[in-house]
Amino acid sequence: MSETLDVSRRGFEEAWFAEENQRLLRQMLVAEAQACRRSALAVASGLTEERLLDRLIALDIAPDRLAALVLAPLVLVAWSDGTLDPLERAAILKAAAERHVAAGSPAWRLLEGWLEQAPLPMLFEAWAAYARSVLQAMAVPERAAFRSWLLRRARAVAEAASGFLGLGWTVSPAEAAMLQRLEAALAD
Structure with a gap:
């Protein structure tokens, strides 16, 4: 036994x-x-900070989707008032074409997903950390050009659905607040 x-x-x-x-x-x-x-x-x-890389991975940002991350602020501005207008969508897709994000590419599909459903709030924090890292690696003229392009495009998205027949271009308070957050994130 x-x-x-x-x-x-x-x-x-x-x-x-x-x-x-x-x-x-x-x-x-x-x-x-x-x-x-x-x-x-x-x-x-070109990033090395593991916590930032892990945050990007959690947002489904893989190397082939990295180009969409540059456009994340535009998406955040568009969704900041709770809705995404077709004109805002068109402005974002125009910016994507300017950045050579090819239709059907993984970056394009990720961007389309953000346009179909509002992205997670953690996208702003991940983008801001990414932007700080990238801006530090740029020369001063490149930094200024990138900031200018991004803020100009973000404002164009915010203004895309405002006004009537080109009159009275205003942005919602939520969009204005997001534009301020973007500008602060891009400040030296």
Whole structure:
């Protein structure tokens, strides 16, 4: 009887260790996959801060979708009042074409997803951290040109659905607040 209990006990121990080994293996594979995604995004973006890279990954920003991140502020302005007008959508897609985001590309599909459904609030924080990192790497004239382009395009999106026949260009208070947040995020 003692021998039977001993065999049973060993069987339970072996089963537990097998399950534990599987759990640890899965955990290791997930960590390795995250490290690979982080590394690929770091190479594509030039960023090195792991927390920022992890935030971008959580937002489904992969290297082939990185171009959409530059356009995220335009999307945030458009959605800031709770709705996305067709004219705002058209202004964002025009900006995407200016940035050479090809229709059907992964970046384009991510952008389209943001245009169909408001992006998560954490997109602003991830974009702002990304923008600070990228701006630090730019020369002063490049920084000024990028800020100017982005703020001009963001304002165009905000103004796209306002006014009637080109008269009375105003933006909603929510859009004005988002424009201020963008400008503050891009400040030196």
